Amino acid sequence: MSQTVDRALTILPLLAEGPANLEQVATRLGVHKSTALRLLRTLHEHGIVHRQPDQRYRLGARLFALAQQAAENLDVREIAHPHLVELNARTGHTVHLAVHEGDEVVYIDKVESRYPVRMYSRIGKPVAITVAAVAKLLLADLPEPERRLLAERLEYPRYTSRSLTSAGAFLEELARVREQGWATDLGGHEESINCVGAPVRGPDGRAVAALSVSAPNVVVSADELLELLPLVRRTADAVSAEYSGQTPPKEARS
Known part of the structure; x- marks a missing residue:
């Protein structure tokens, strides 16, 4: 489980640099595309990342909302x-x-x-x-x-x-x-x-x-x-x- 969390967290700095496709994410993580896709889907379900019409992923609005809430508190x-x-x-x-x-x-x-x-x-x-x-x-x-x-x-x-x-x-x-x-x-x-x-x-x-x-x-x-x-x-x-x-x-x- 810790490895899964580590991989998911590794995705966020990558997407902070700009939208990335599945292959780019898999390459950064050093995993198969299917593994990267599972992680991206989970993050997408929680609003942490967003899948664009061009199939690239970017950071989601939920992540920014959480960051703002944390800063305010x-x-x-x-x-x-x-x-x-x-x-x-x-x-x-x-x-x-x-x-x-x-x-x-x-x-x-x-x-x-x-x-x-x-x-x-x-x-x-x-x-x-x-x-x-x-x-x-x-x-x-x-x-x-x-x-x-x-x-x-x-x-x-x-x-x-x-x-x-x-x-x-x-x-x-x-x-x-x-x-x-x-x-x-x-x-x-x-x-x-x-x-x-x-x-x-x-x-x-x-x-x-x-x-x-x-x-x-x-x-x-x-x-x-x-x-x-x-x-x-x-x-x-x-x-x-x-x-x-x-x-x-x-x-x-x-």
Whole structure:
């Protein structure tokens, strides 16, 4: 039975490349045409593949419906939370998870630091979108026209002397974040708070969330916090892999 399942699953990547006829499927599987036909008929009955009028097979609508349903039911917060707890345990600092909703970026999870100093951020609360590291990560992932339109309609309050105060400066920062794959907020929202973050990506490579580590200057300096960037990125990669149903890289599991 396991061999049958393995053969059936091997058909799907082939058809993902485009329609294929019975002979092509049999050749890819290394089986007789009759065996390939039985597998294709079973998959066709379940809507996983579809037989075209030219007798070639392609992926069926049922497969796409199942994929969409699975994606809609994925809870990135539930998947990420154990990783956030581990990151917090290893660093001692506050860890956030955020998502992009409309014109806002909102915290959906938070693990508090182990020291007495607490941050004012709350789950469900929008972030300071023009300065927060998680916001930069999520907005940097938007297509360029969307980034530009959003940047032009945002307001740019001067929270501190390090805040970005114009659409042009914000777009330059997003371009830099998009290229490097990580982001910081070094005193841009609060002079005494620094933050470094990395994106959580879905199966299509798009950012579905962003996580970050934040700490006040009285605990660690900005340079010391930046030393945690490799760990932050490995954590984000591990969450991305689990969210996408992939095996995380070895270094992300260590």
